[in-house]
Amino acid sequence: MAKQKIAVVGAGLIGLSTAVYISESISKCSVTVISDKFTPNTTSDVAAGMLIPHTYLGIPIHQQKQWIRETFDYLFEINNSSEASDAGIHLVSGWQIFKTIPDEVLPFWSDVVLGFRSMTEEELKKFPQHRFGQAFTTLKCDCPSYLLWLEKRLKGNGSQVYARRIKDLWELHSKYDIVVNCSGIGSRELMGDLEIYPVRGQVLKVNAPWVNHFIRDGDGLTYIYPGIHNVTLGGTRQKDNWSLSPDPRSSKDIFDRCCALEPSLQRAQDIKERVGVRPTRLAVRLQKEILVHDGKKLPVVHNYGHGSGGFSVHRGTAKEAARLVGECIAALEGASSKAKL
Numbered sequence: 001m002a003k004q005k006i007a008v009v010g011a012g013l014i015g016l017s018t019a020v021y022i023s024e025s026i027s028k029c030s031v032t033v034i035s036d037k038f039t040p041n042t043t044s045d046v047a048a049g050m051l052i053p054h055t056y057l058g059i060p061i062h063q064q065k066q067w068i069r070e071t072f073d074y075l076f077e078i079n080n081s082s083e084a085s086d087a088g089i090h091l092v093s094g095w096q097i098f099k100t101i102p103d104e105v106l107p108f109w110s111d112v113v114l115g116f117r118s119m120t121e122e123e124l125k126k127f128p129q130h131r132f133g134q135a136f137t138t139l140k141c142d143c144p145s146y147l148l149w150l151e152k153r154l155k156g157n158g159s160q161v162y163a164r165r166i167k168d169l170w171e172l173h174s175k176y177d178i179v180v181n182c183s184g185i186g187s188r189e190l191m192g193d194l195e196i197y198p199v200r201g202q203v204l205k206v207n208a209p210w211v212n213h214f215i216r217d218g219d220g221l222t223y224i225y226p227g228i229h230n231v232t233l234g235g236t237r238q239k240d241n242w243s244l245s246p247d248p249r250s251s252k253d254i255f256d257r258c259c260a261l262e263p264s265l266q267r268a269q270d271i272k273e274r275v276g277v278r279p280t281r282l283a284v285r286l287q288k289e290i291l292v293h294d295g296k297k298l299p300v301v302h303n304y305g306h307g308s309g310g311f312s313v314h315r316g317t318a319k320e321a322a323r324l325v326g327e328c329i330a331a332l333e334g335a336s337s338k339a340k341l
């Protein structure tokens, strides 16, 4: 039987990781990634890349936990291999701190990360404004390195990558059998999906190599995430704001908030401002849809709307998207053998 031709739209984290999963798990297909932007110009490049799960209110917790576990296990395996430095994956330990005791003293992902425990009184002395804290070790991606590594894996297994903006997924009908839509916030226009909205995030990337413990305020607004090449200082969460221009007042506010938690950051050098728009949705859209035009059909698998948590769940959602692609292939093969009878 001829190989099914799969087009993956989007070359951010979700498109590349989904394309890798499909190309490495389904032998009866060829994969082409089509995107208008690539690393270093995607939202995924701006992210801190921490595996710190965010809750999707529209998805059952057991499902989210499975995605997080699959992602953690996958990246931990890379971290334990000679690929770790190329892929930009490393372990990082630190603290999430709270001014008041949180509702979730034991979050649902506490047994996925490593060594989760409450902070001791001695540790909390570093943060006199905070009363409670959680200590754990998690994984972090250096985002541009990880995106390049995924792209290299794809090209290495014979997949194609093209630059092109898609106005309508139907454009792909004449050349491809199945389309996988990983266009992130682009799906608002591409699919007319008004359930997805932008949440603007501004961060600073600074040189402060002496900072190697992460610190996250439990309100989710202020964080210090040490990485391989720089430390990410955050942040902002501005709903319905599309602006990709850095706002100097936000930069000062972020810097001051982070210095209040880690005063040594006053000496940070080489401060760069970065902005991204989180593709936010109550639930990741992970489902099949059949587009129909003039009696012709095009199966589509959607995988978009990862909001603040794309890095934390990407391998799990890529696996689920690949499973749906497998179902589309089975249906296409079933239809073509029936046609031959």
Ligand SMILES: Cc1cc2nc3c(=O)[nH]c(=O)nc-3n(C[C@H](O)[C@H](O)[C@H](O)COP(=O)(O)OP(=O)(O)OC[C@H]3O[C@@H](n4cnc5c(N)ncnc54)[C@H](O)[C@@H]3O)c2cc1C
Binding pocket: 009, 010, 011, 012, 013, 014, 015, 034, 035, 036, 037, 038, 042, 043, 044, 045, 046, 047, 048, 049, 050, 051, 052, 164, 165, 166, 167, 182, 183, 184, 185, 186, 187, 190, 200, 201, 202, 203, 235, 275, 276, 277, 278, 279, 304, 305, 306, 307, 308, 309, 310, 311, 312, 313
């Ligand atoms: C400041 C900030 C910090 C973050 N930190 C973290 C973190 O620490 N941990 C975490 O888990 N998550 C984090 N996130 C969230 C994470 O970045 C996102 O969940 C993730 O990057 C979404 O990936 P994506 O591939 O869906 O989107 P994108 O990276 O935006 O990729 C979408 C792709 O689709 C392409 N595209 C769109 N429309 C079209 C079209 N019509 N035709 C062709 N191509 C199209 C784009 O060019 C792009 O290549 C952070 C986000 C921000 C903004």
Ligand SMILES: O=C(O)CCC(=O)C(=O)O
Binding pocket: 048, 050, 052, 201, 216, 220, 223, 234, 235, 278, 307, 308, 309
């Ligand atoms: O929320 C965090 O701590 C990680 C960074 C992030 O996911 C974000 O800013 O969206």
